[in-house]
Amino acid sequence: MLTETPPSQEEHVLTVDCVESPGIVHAISGFLFEHGCDILDIKQYGDKAQRHFFMRVHFSFGSSGSQTDAVATAPFTTEDLHRDFAPVAEQWQLNWQLEPQGRKRRVLVMVSKMGHCLNDLLYRTRTGELPVEIVAVVSNHRDQEGLVEWHGIPFFHVPVTKDTKPEAEARLLDIVDQFDVELVVLARYMQVLSDELSNRMAGRVINIHHSFLPSFKGAKPYHQAYERGVKTVGATAHYVNAELDEGPIISQQVIEVDHTYGPEDLVAVGRDAECAALRNAVRWHCEGRIVLLGNRTVVLR
Template sequence: MPHHYRLIVSCPDRVGIVARVAGFIAAQNGSIIEASQHSDLDVGRFFMRYDIQSDTLSAEDFREAFASIAEAFEMTWRLSDSARRQRVVIMVSRESHCLVDLLYRWSVGELGCDIPCVISNHEELRSLVAWYGIAFHHVPVDSSDKAPAFAETERLIEAAQADSVVLARYMQILPPDVCQRYVGRVINIHHSFLPSFAGAKPYHQAFERGVKLIGATCHYVTEDLDAGPIIEQDIQRVSHCHTPQDLVRLGRDVEKAVLARGLRWHLQDRVLIQGNKTVVFS
């Protein structure tokens, strides 16, 4: 059977990168199934994502043979096996709409990942998760001392061998050491069009400001609250006739769609982080 890989590259921009990489793949009897490239002229950096098929070349041989090219072009790069399903741990509190949407998409094969468990600081969604045959872990968070809860949460994530973590309306702030340990691997959905209306009750903040557009933001989690690299955003038009409750209702639809797109692109290696920004080959 043919092997399918994804080659992800970021490096200083210069002439000859595409020719050298494409020539290498051809010399290895490989085929480029999909190619995405972007040059950031402001910072002089080049980004690349290739879907590759090869009948003979193993991942180990590819990495060994490609190392000299990567060194010559000062590449930050990785090669992933497209057939390997990533393991995604979902964290949630009481709001169920994002979790319900992700579990449905997972159940019909849309996300192409495994979900070993769901972690929650409340019990309300246990039966929903159990219906899908997924392990549910209740880890209550004591507001006066959150450290034990986060230590247990981190233990569960490690035990699940998670490649990525999704905060599907998990209404707790992860401690800095957890953010640092899983940098570029924790995805959050914020019910606001960041950077506006960060923090609690953004729809109520938006209502008080009289906005005409509301939105949602899928982003990577960093130590700075709601300020990590943005993966995806979308909006919904509203008017003076809408109440705060209407904004919440309309916002839920935007949130779940934005989170699903962001997670799918992340799982497909379509998101490349550059500083506090992203290149998304969607």
């Protein structure tokens, strides 16, 4: 087991979005300069049609000794930065998030019988590739219980039927609260969440759909794709909302196939696409790279 590296208190990530207006970049970069910070990476995008601006800045406290007397010489804490940036955010009407670089989000994974996406997330979390801490796994079946327990993670079997769905979702919310969960990942969880739960956790639930949405929704999408003679197989990771498989798309993966692939071959190929799309979506969410804009996303990477 790799030793966990704590988030750096000298490196932070600031993500903002707001109505497009001249001077925003100057205001943010000026704030960072005044606080003795060096910009390590910056991504920005201005949506002309929506007149909306997006920016993600990864910065550190300067250590080159080139700071002026007006610039602080000691690193600020995260709390200091929040306090000092708040007036800037208010002036420019920013939606913003500022966190230490590398902070691990507390994630709950939900799964049914198929474990390939779960296994991929567990492995990449264990090796430190994903900036997450998987705090619990919930399933309506026991097929993946042994795998989860091998990783030393609490496993909760929560059966779901049409009649017991309200009780099952209440139990899920109890677990979310108990483990202080920040993100729920549906890793081939073959149950539809209620509208009430979807709305309550909007922007905090990511689903992997085993198809290249918006094509081939619902059951057996690979078999649907086979009947249409597709030449590519894809998978889509998206935020969950009250509309089935209609939530804002985060990540999509596609793999070329041809007429020699039968339905089961497409299913096998699709597993790789599903794993890739889901882990990218989880990584980008947890690194503060995603901003929701209506029913679509802007991914700053």
